[in-house]
Amino acid sequence: MSHDETMGPLGRMVVPGAQARDVAEGVTDLERPTVPPDGAPAEAQPKWREDFPIDLAQDEYVSRRDLVKFLCLTSAGFVAGQGWVGVQSLIRRGRAQPAPLAIARVDDLPIGGAKVFEFPEGSAPRLLVRIGERSFVAYEQQCTHLQCPVVPAVRPAAAADRGGLQLHCPCHEGWFDLITGAPIAGPPQRALTRIELEVRGDAVYATGLRGPLT
Amino acid sequence: MTERSRFARSQRMPIVNGILVLVIVIVVLQLWLFTATVNAYLGGEDDVVLPAALASALCLALNVGLLFYHQRLER
Numbered sequence: 001m002s003h004d005e006t007m008g009p010l011g012r013m014v015v016p017g018a019q020a021r022d023v024a025e026g027v028t029d030l031e032r033p034t035v036p037p038d039g040a041p042a043e044a045q046p047k048w049r050e051d052f053p054i055d056l057a058q059d060e061y062v063s064r065r066d067l068v069k070f071l072c073l074t075s076a077g078f079v080a081g082q083g084w085v086g087v088q089s090l091i092r093r094g095r096a097q098p099a100p101l102a103i104a105r106v107d108d109l110p111i112g113g114a115k116v117f118e119f120p121e122g123s124a125p126r127l128l129v130r131i132g133e134r135s136f137v138a139y140e141q142q143c144t145h146l147q148c149p150v151v152p153a154v155r156p157a158a159a160a161d162r163g164g165l166q167l168h169c170p171c172h173e174g175w176f177d178l179i180t181g182a183p184i185a186g187p188p189q190r191a192l193t194r195i196e197l198e199v200r201g202d203a204v205y206a207t208g209l210r211g212p213l214t
Numbered sequence: 215m216t217e218r219s220r221f222a223r224s225q226r227m228p229i230v231n232g233i234l235v236l237v238i239v240i241v242v243l244q245l246w247l248f249t250a251t252v253n254a255y256l257g258g259e260d261d262v263v264l265p266a267a268l269a270s271a272l273c274l275a276l277n278v279g280l281l282f283y284h285q286r287l288e289r
Contacts, residue, residue: 061226061230075278078247
């Protein structure tokens with residue numbers, strides 16, 4: 001230690017130019033042992049000097065204060081994200097339904113049989129399954145887990161009705177209920193999105209979309 | 215010359231720590247809210263989107279309020 005440096009309270013070093021108040025005033029100034037080069041009091045210092053402190057105690061304080069500011073920015077980001085989802089939701093609600101489209105004849109499929117179709121034309125593939133004499137269901141064919149195509153398959157653990165027929169995603173062993181499209185086993189968490197159908201005469205028509213279809 | 219804060223920096227440290235904890239909890243809540251909203255939206259449920267957006271905006275208002283409170287302490 002050189003001659004012009006002294007030890008302040010609690011053994012902190014006080015550099016030359018420190019005002020007497022800095023040493024004697026107590027707790028506040030013990031945390032600010034280093035005096036700025038111009039020797040001016042803290043209130044007279046430029047703002048940047050407060051944001052880039054020299055002393056450890058001040059540095060910890062400033063870094064936590066800045067973390068609070070950054071988290072507030074993150075919070076605003078989440079609100080922006082929620083707004084974006086809201087706008088997408090409004091756009092989806094306002095989207096016009098495509099015109100009904102004949103997708104199959106009733107006799108084309110045996111009970112339990114399936115057919116892939118597009119609705120509207122050019123869309124992602126949909127899956128039509130015949131479940132009764134004049135009963136059909138149709139879903140988007142992409143699994144809600146990782147978009148693999150689902151297929152009708154017999155699930156050994158399923159109930160005996162409909163012969164245990166369910167919709168199966170072979171990629172990760174996901175299973176969906178054939179009637180509701182709800183996930184019943186495996187990794188999928190969301191139901192398959194559904195196509196609304198109508199049987200008119202001997203033709204099956206896709207009449208509408210229900211859900212976030214692609 | 216500006217008036218010094220009524221709190222010493224050592225006194226403000228626990229306050230900023232408390233504010234930091236609250237803000238972290240609120241931001242984690244917003245993260246959960248956002249993931250749940252996106253999940254519902256992708257599942258075709260649009261009804262939850264608006265309430266979730268309002269709740270998230272309320273969380274932001276709380277955070278900004280805490281930030282302003284903290285900045286007022288520094289003046």
